[in-house]
Amino acid sequence: MNNDKNNSSSFNDLLSSGLLAIFAIVVMLFSLDLEVPGSIYTAPGLLPFVISLILFVLSFILAINSFKKKIIFNFNRDTFSVFLNDQNRRTLFLLLLISIYIFLVGLVNFELVIPIFTFEYRLSSFQIISTVMTTIIVKNFWQKKTLTCLVVVFLFIEILSAIFRYGFGILMPGSF
Numbered sequence: 458m459n460n461d462k463n464n465s466s467s468f469n470d471l472l473s474s475g476l477l478a479i480f481a482i483v484v485m486l487f488s489l490d491l492e493v494p495g496s497i498y499t500a501p502g503l504l505p506f507v508i509s510l511i512l513f514v515l516s517f518i519l520a521i522n523s524f525k526k527k528i529i530f531n532f533n534r535d536t537f538s539v540f541l542n543d544q545n546r547r548t549l550f551l552l553l554l555i556s557i558y559i560f561l562v563g564l565v566n567f568e569l570v571i572p573i574f575t576f577e578y579r580l581s582s583f584q585i586i587s588t589v590m591t592t593i594i595v596k597n598f599w600q601k602k603t604l605t606c607l608v609v610v611f612l613f614i615e616i617l618s619a620i621f622r623y624g625f626g627i628l629m630p631g632s633f
Contacts (some may be wrong), residue, residue, distance in 0.1 A: 470523040477516035484509040550597065558590040579622065587614050 488502030488509065497503065562583055569580040588611050596606045621627045 467523045467526050470519055474516040474520035474523065477519070478513055481509040481513035481516060485513070547597065551594065554590060554594055558586065561586045561590070581618075584614055584618050 485506050488505040491500065491502035493500040493502075565582045565586060567582045571578045571580060588607070591610045591614065592603070592607045595601075595610055596603055599606060
């Protein structure tokens with residue numbers, strides 16, 4: 458029993474190190490793609506690159522420690538059932554949704570101007586994408602009716618967006 462627990466722990470460590478390494482490499486590649494306005498020391502991609510490089514090294518150390526346990530990986534149904542329990546499935550689903558959210562915010566860019574009496578309300582793609590994706594996440598974890606989740610998330614995001622845009626003068630992503 459103890460060997461099975463160590464085996465699943467080593468498997469989870471190895472899997473986690475692989476996912477962290479992939480994430481770190483993707484962030485490093487994207488950070489290299491950013492423009493360098495002045496010197497290399499003022500490049501906007503420098504900090505994400507350094508942090509991702511450190512994350513990659515740490516994931517490599519985690520993989521080495523996983524193999525140092527000298528446990529033979531028995532890839533059977535029990536090994537994967539430890540990884541695919543309900544909590545881990547929700548976590549993977551959350552990671553997938555957050556990844557989709559980040560890519561959508563970066564790719565989709567529009568702004569709608571809605572005239573309200575003497576005031577022009579600006580609705581950006583960021584607000585719409587945030588509302589949809591956060592509603593899916595809240596629905597998954599809160600497990601209330603979809604309309605209830607949508608109303609709560611919509612009010613929350615619109616109030617925060619209005620505070621930042623009109624109160625602090627900070628533009629939302631996707632704004633022109």
